[in-house]
Amino acid sequence: MSNERLQEILARHAGTEGPLLPILHDVQRAFGCVSADTQQAIAQALNLSRAEVHGVVSFYHDFTEEADPRPCVQLCRAEACQARGVEALVGAAEAAAGNRVRISPVYCLGLCSVGPAARIGDTLHARLDAASLVRLVEAA
Numbered sequence: 236m237s238n239e240r241l242q243e244i245l246a247r248h249a250g251t252e253g254p255l256l257p258i259l260h261d262v263q264r265a266f267g268c269v270s271a272d273t274q275q276a277i278a279q280a281l282n283l284s285r286a287e288v289h290g291v292v293s294f295y296h297d298f299t300e301e302a303d304p305r306p307c308v309q310l311c312r313a314e315a316c317q318a319r320g321v322e323a324l325v326g327a328a329e330a331a332a333g334n335r336v337r338i339s340p341v342y343c344l345g346l347c348s349v350g351p352a353a354r355i356g357d358t359l360h361a362r363l364d365a366a367s368l369v370r371l372v373e374a375a
């Protein structure tokens with residue numbers, strides 16, 4: 236982790252309202268994780284306890300404490316996507332992913348009426364069925 240890069244991120248959000256989540260997103264994007272040391276530095280910068288920062292990091296699936304270099308397919312498992320059949324697709328997605336791709340649950344991508352939905356990087360995918368989801372996983 237580059238301390239200089241972390242300081243840039245902290246400086247960018249200095250004085251903004253509710254900076255913790257935007258900082259965590261930027262750190263996750265920049266470093267691939269929010270390590271324990273980084274959580275400590277963020278806590279210090281925001282005058283929070285490390286437990287408060289850790290609580291947020293561990294609550295949201297968007298953040299990880301260790302880097303995982305595998306491509307990630309975020310698959311929505313929230314109610315509307317469940318009602319539209321996402322649970323029936325999970326097995327096929329996990330089989331296609333094996334250990335090469337990480338299938339990560341998320342809870343709403345804002346595509347509730349056109350689920351099941353997934354996100355890979357910044358790209359959203361809707362109306363997934365088993366075949367289209369497997370294709371996405373294989374291409375990730």
Ligand code: FES
Pocket residue numbers: 311312313314315316317342343344345346347348350352
């Ligand atoms: S519930 Fe899946 S996108 Fe909203």
